[in-house]
Amino acid sequence: MNLSFLPADMNWRCQSCGATLQPGMVELHYLGNVFRVELPVCPSCSAVLISEELATGRMLEIEQLLEDK
Numbered sequence: 001m002n003l004s005f006l007p008a009d010m011n012w013r014c015q016s017c018g019a020t021l022q023p024g025m026v027e028l029h030y031l032g033n034v035f036r037v038e039l040p041v042c043p044s045c046s047a048v049l050i051s052e053e054l055a056t057g058r059m060l061e062i063e064q065l066l067e068d069k
């Protein structure tokens with residue numbers, strides 16, 4: 001299952017090193033399942049940024065998808 005967690009604007013910067021974040025695929029483990037999600041990733045230090053608002057909304061979608069099984 002591939003999901004995108006990318007924000008509408010990709011003008012995000014890494015909080016650690018200030019580099020501009022780029023889209024990257026990250027494995028996310030949630031409720032015993034593994035999802036491959038697209039998230040903003042720092043090309044310099046590999047930090048992954050998950051917006052809390054974005055993650056909460058997407059997690060609700062994931063839970064609904066799982067319940068539909």
Ligand SMILES: [Zn+2]
Nearest residue numbers: 014017042045
């Ligand atoms: Zn960084």
